[in-house]
Amino acid sequence: MKLEWIKSSYSTSSGPDCVEVAIPNESHVLVRDSKTPDGPRLTVAPTAWATFLPYASRTR
Template sequence: MKLEWIKSSYSTSSGPDCVEVATPDQDHVLVRDSKTPHGPQLALGSVAWATFLPYASAR
C-alpha cells in the first residue's frame, strides 16, 4: 500500500522541515520526520492522535 504523506502546515518550502502524517486506515495515524522520510515512523491509534492534537496545536 502506498501512503499519502501530508506535511505540517507549519512547514513551508522556504522554512525548516517538519513532521508528516499519513493515515493508512481510519484507526491509525503514522508520523515521521520529513527530513528522514525512510527513517522511523511513530504509529498512533486514532484516539491517541485525537487526544494529542489539541496539545500540538496550542504551541
C-alpha cells in the first residue's frame, strides 16, 4: 500500500525542518521527518495523536 504523506502546515518549502503524517488505517498514525523519508517512522494511536495536536499547534 502506498501511503499519502501530508506535510505539516507549519513547514515551508524553504525550511529544512518538516514533519509529515500518514494515516494508513483507523488504528495507526505514522509520523516521519521529510528529510529522511526512508528513515524511521513513529507510530502512534489516533487518540494519542489527537491529544498531541493542540500542543503542537500552539503559537511558537
